[in-house]
Amino acid sequence: MTLKLGHLALASALLLSTAAIAQEAPPGYGAPITLDTAKKIIAAAEAEAKKNNFSMVITILDTGANAVAMERMDGTQLGSIDVAAAKAATAVKFKRATKVMQDAVAAGGEGLRFLSMPVITVEGGELLISGGKIIGSIGVSGGSSAQDGQIARVGVAALGK
Numbered sequence: 001m002t003l004k005l006g007h008l009a010l011a012s013a014l015l016l017s018t019a020a021i022a023q024e025a026p027p028g029y030g031a032p033i034t035l036d037t038a039k040k041i042i043a044a045a046e047a048e049a050k051k052n053n054f055s056m057v058i059t060i061l062d063t064g065a066n067a068v069a070m071e072r073m074d075g076t077q078l079g080s081i082d083v084a085a086a087k088a089a090t091a092v093k094f095k096r097a098t099k100v101m102q103d104a105v106a107a108g109g110e111g112l113r114f115l116s117m118p119v120i121t122v123e124g125g126e127l128l129i130s131g132g133k134i135i136g137s138i139g140v141s142g143g144s145s146a147q148d149g150q151i152a153r154v155g156v157a158a159l160g161k
Helices: 002-022 035-051 079-094 098-107 109-116 145-159
Strands: 057-061 067-072 125-130 133-141
Touching: 035 057, 035 067, 035 133, 035 145, 057 079, 057 145, 067 079, 079 098, 079 125, 079 133, 098 109, 098 145, 125 145, 133 145
Parallel strands: none
Antiparallel strands: 057 067, 057 133, 125 133
8 A cells, every 4th residue: 555655646746747847937037128119019019909990008018017108099998008007017027928817717716816916817918028038018908808919919029020
């Protein structure tokens, strides 16, 4: 019996170490995003929003979750100003896109722990990564969470151009 429990403990340890290896650590923080880069990202995101007839707020934060740039398109509800900033802050502070938290809450169980944290658990907050380091984040609000995420990812893609 002791031998079987020992094997079970060893198998459990191997599974846990394999899971730890498979889980990629988030990138570290780098130098904060510049205003020029933030403007480029906002321009790309705004162009995509206009193309889809979305009215949105687009916010760029630096690595310390400080505002670098924000744009509210004409007609966007005022509440989206705070929501876009909160999405960007959640992404940069917790080193992950807000969609990760949205999906975790939707799955229930342990994912519901996010509801007790000071985070936004809806899509639209994304990390901005350059040279393998987090340089800031983008938060978008004004449409559905899927629309906000779409526009945020276009902004992220503009970073690499």
